[in-house]
Amino acid sequence: MQSSRVVVVGAGVAGMSTARSLAAAGARVTLIEARERVGGMAADYACKGTDRCNKCNVCLVHDLVRDVTSRPAIEVMTGCRLDGAQALPAGGYRLRVGGREADCSAVVLATGFEPFDASGRPELGYGVHPAVITALDLERALRDGGALEEKLGRPVASVAFVQCVGSRDLRCGRGYCSRVCCMYSLRMARAVRHRNPSAEVTVFYMDFQGAGKDPGDLRRKAEAEDGVRFIRARPSEVAPVGDDGRAMVWFEDPDAGACRLAAFDLVVLAVGIAPDRDARALADMFGLGVDEFGFFAPADRADAAVTRAPGVFIAGACGGPRDIAESVADGERAALAVLREQAARRARERAALSLSAGTWPGRRVLPGKPETMEVSSTVLVLGGGVAGMEAARMLSDLGCRAVIVEEGPYLGGQAGGASSLLARMDEDASVDVLVSSRLARLGGQVGSFEATCEGPGGLVSEVSAGAVIVATGCRRELPEATRELASRDDVVGLSALEEMGLPWAGGEENDGDCAGGGGRAVIWVGVRPDTARAVFHQALCAALSALAAGWEVYVLAPEVAVPEPGDERLYLEARGAGAVFVKYREEPQVEAGAALRVIVMDPSLGGGAGDDVPGALAIDADVLVVSEEAYPQSGTSHLATVLQVNAGPAGFFQDDNVNFLPVLTNRRGIFAVGGCRGAAALSDAIFDAHVAAYLAARLVGTGRLHVDWATARVDPKKCALCLTCIRTCPHRAIDVDGEARAAKVSRAACWGCGTCASECPGKAICLESCTDDEILAQVTPAVTAFCCDHSALIAARTAMASGPSGVAAAGLNVIPVPCSGKVDVIHLLKAFEQGAAAVMVAGCFDEGCHFLSGNRRAHLRVGEVASLLRTVGIEPERVRFYHIGPDMSAAFLKAAEETMQVARELGAVTGRRAG
Amino acid sequence: MKSRSNLEWVLSQGRFALTGELGPPQSASADVIRKKAEHYKGCVDAVNITDNQTAIVRMSSIASAAILVGLGLDPIMQMTCRDRNRIAMQSDILGAYALGVNNILCLTGDHQSFGNHPTSKNVYDLDSVQLIHMVRTMRDEKRFLSGDELKAEPRMFIGAAENPFADPFEYRVVRLAKKVAAGADFIQTQAVFDVARFSRWMGMVRDRGLHERVRILAGVIPVKSARALEYMKNEVPGMSVPDELIRRMEKADDPKEEGVRIAVETIEQLREAPGVAGIHLMPMMWEAIAPVVAERAGLLPRPAPPAAQEAWHASEGPSTGA
């Protein structure tokens, strides 16, 4: 009998996520890490929160580290390398690790990446000029808070970021976009400005590659609030100047059309992601393929975790550039792939899939009374497009029953869906389909949702489901400016192109007054940063097919968005084949007479020849292809009300909060996938669907759910049914229990933040493992800091443990809370009663709360306590709120010192008559 | 004739009526009233006496009206529901009539929060419709609101206010109908600056045939400055002031003259509207302008009071107010 152990190689973000996910599904995992500590590259990154969360995801790393090192099912081996592997006849491998041999059923490679070595671009002066550093150097300097000048040993009044160092650069063999640099530079720029409000920040970039839920918002804020200057230029050289050690950046000024020089105190090279140097050796060890750049290649692009070697899987940046959130999700996908393969193997051996009773890790929670409850293993899938069907297929593979509810008369959605998938839906006994139906009501909680669906002719079906996957897609429409052109034959939407038949397919029928006998096509990709990535691939494919048909092609776009694997190559190919790319700043104008004429200002044409206006390009187009904008489906806000889930940016489902990516909503057991949570490429939507199906199956797939985390409980005798808890629970985990005539917390749905306990006016709710009594027992006359377990507490512990400055905090009474939302007005007042001269509450950044809104509630309560103190003549500044990231020990120290300074200055609250 | 009101007589003659308005002083000085009243002599048919307007304490409207009676003017005593319950109201109506007051304008009253006693308690035992009904019952049925018999009835000519510029617009005319049904004999409207909206309202009034059942006097305020107009537009509830009017005042070299011109033009336009039986001029502390506007609008001279009216004042009425 073979070992069921799974070995994960690399304890970076993806490896940790894979290990955690596998362990949660009941597997035994060994996590091997070559370094002496877990965490990978990202463990050195800095939280880039300013006054609000900037979605850098670094806090996720801290959670992962704590989770994998505290979970008994995960064996962590640091300082170990994988020295050899031998395939076993019955499947699985015998591995040699640090001189030991161990058998395993599967191997997940999560070996990460190496940052591009900036000395590979010597003209940029890295290692030569002290003013030139890499983004990683800046990450380290930003860590722990504190003054940047001190840490870097130089002024930072003017800072330049140079993008695409080691990315999109064939000269150094990097013909791909590293996908993460634009966003990290943006966040660092904000963080630098936050530390040095007078610093001037300039970003030299080629194209803005957005990622995350609302990248446009971050860019707007960087420009509007921080005054970050974006210059579209690729600096050719960095040279030192004068005695002040400043660096001169040579670049081609797009406005002047001439070469210019600018001096900066600091030049930050935004280095890209390169494959790990050992990747090739590992690939050889297992017989894997690598792509042209040296990243591990999946067997099939659609299933990126699966390699051509049986039992070997890949997760994270070893398979190509990924950011932190993507790596976390990638870990889930790899775990899913492992489990599916094992399930298939067991099916051959006629054994049942051995998922253990579902549970919900993935978030550090306090331990609570263990309880196993019966749940429904049916999953309701809303929406029968490709994402919905993929979710159903995966659920069926994982042993769940799926019920698809589709509003339209048939399955398929926008993308139509492959016939094999449609056939599968038809044949699969575990998949039921309700067409022309919609969800009218949803009662109950995770594990036992009760759905009422209304079908054709008023037919009502009741479905009991353990979880819900929302895959209702988005609405695609031409942008406002071109909508009135929609009825023209020569204007077509980008995503409708395939369906309508390619206009250049029948080339010879055209009049052909253009060169090459084909026509002239303009492809206008005028999309927002959050949708660009989803449509640019389509635009490139369209351009190439038109070029192949002998057409002249113009692609008009504010940015060339090529973060998707392979898209940079397609872009270069299209340019090589003669496509003209115009990166416009002002919207193109369309003159739609008998023929189409598109006029666009091309910033690269300084003083255009032959045109009336310098730089203006007038294109007489035979066909205008316009990329559609994505909008939430019209019923989204209604459905959000029915499901009691939150909507986020632009009205799509899901909050913009890193802790909920990729597919979680504010309610446990309800997942949002694909277009309904924001414009998504088809591959992203399928990825979402698989991850959500896996998480749903892990939660309820066995029909049993094991709750072992601390939850809130209501004392029905004290409950006045005021509904406060029901309204304020960020996770909608509380309902009215009709029988007890009191509020009732669903233990399965509760995330354990304790917000309800602190809002309850009757003191009828307590959070297990963190009751009011337990908190009050820790209150002393010392200056007190209530610290969120996910952020400030980590910073506090680092601060208290480290060096001489830790001593300053020694007199501080640190009281841990699972979420700052657990801190009650009474806790703060009691601390003052006990004699504390000042009290601080420290939580996550706004929009970065692990429980969504606990920190906001806490912040409000601190404000309330301040005004209450004022009413009794006590200085309101004695109570303070701070946002502190988990790595910000210096920021914590500063906050603690500030609070203690207040205490010293004002003295104890005693014996002094006010006024 | 329902009463011995001069206003009723003018209207009954089919003459285009003109009323004025006088705000009593925030003092016990009768001279102030006498001085203000001078401007109205021979220039209007009746003069409204406001009742603690905008909830600022002033001399009572009954006493002020009685002083006007003594001066030979026909006062329209305003009565709001804000400050008295149904007992006090009936009592005051009897008293006012005994002092020679023949007109009453029944109002809801501005809320006390606008005035100089915002911490007072309001009454609103009745609303304006109910007040109209009560006066009509007292006059025509010779009964108190309680149903008890009333021997000498107060023969009041009953007025009500209506605001064509308040909301809901479609409902304003319904409420007017309610007031007419309750017993209103004449209506004085909120000041008209927005003639277009007023005309639309009048159209609805005519559709219901209300202009034949009640005499409608359109309100006009002569303004001194653009600022006064701005104030009314922004601060006075239920006012509609077109922006072009404000611009016109702003541009004027002599704003006072422009204000008079606007008032005169407005009167001329309103006079054209079928169903408008007269003008209610509200000079707002600028009583001296009333004769000027009346003259320039061609509303002078006013019809002479009938002999019978004079005789009544001489025999029954306490004409000297002693």
Add this chain to the structure above:
Amino acid sequence: MIVAERKSLDEILAMLQGCSRVLVAGCGTCVTVCMAGGEKEVGVLASLLRLAARRDGRTVEVGEATVERQCEWEFVDRLAPVIGGYDAVLSMGCGAGVQTIAQRFGGARVLPAVNTKFIGIPEKQGMWVEMCLGCGDCILDRTGGICPVARCSKSLLNGPCGGSQGGKCEVSQDITCAWQLIYDRLAALGRLDLLEKEFAPKDWSKNRDGGPRRVTREAIML
């Protein structure tokens, strides 16, 4: 429910002048629901009283007790074992609660810690609005389920007055004109005819006759 609001600390402290032992008594019903005087608010007020004393260098003993409903003899009775040890009882119940405690414990000095405001609902979390005046003569059948007595600034029965503009009351832009609401609702119900008829003067005797009003049901009496 009855909606109340805690009095200012200054006012409460002035009432408590000279008291060194104070029992803060909460109520588990209406004032808990409107977050004015439930167990949590009792805790907050007790803390504030202690802090105020600490600030002034005084000592004060503050007890905390919350009963199910301060307006029932049986529940109020539960204060009996402790009440004797205090100089004053600071009731966080509504006016009925304060008076019930005062009546039950003849010797106790019972003080109100909240202002009883109105019968209302939470318009949204943290904001309550008046809905009913308890006038004793309900007319909601004729006004589309929206009460002009409680919600019109002038309690007009034949409203709206001339100060209604854009759906707002003349008193403040923050106040919705109740009569606009009534009009809109009756229009939606197709019952604008209800507004054509005059409302007769209200019978206020059902609201304020001499002395407290009583409701009696003999069959239920013991």
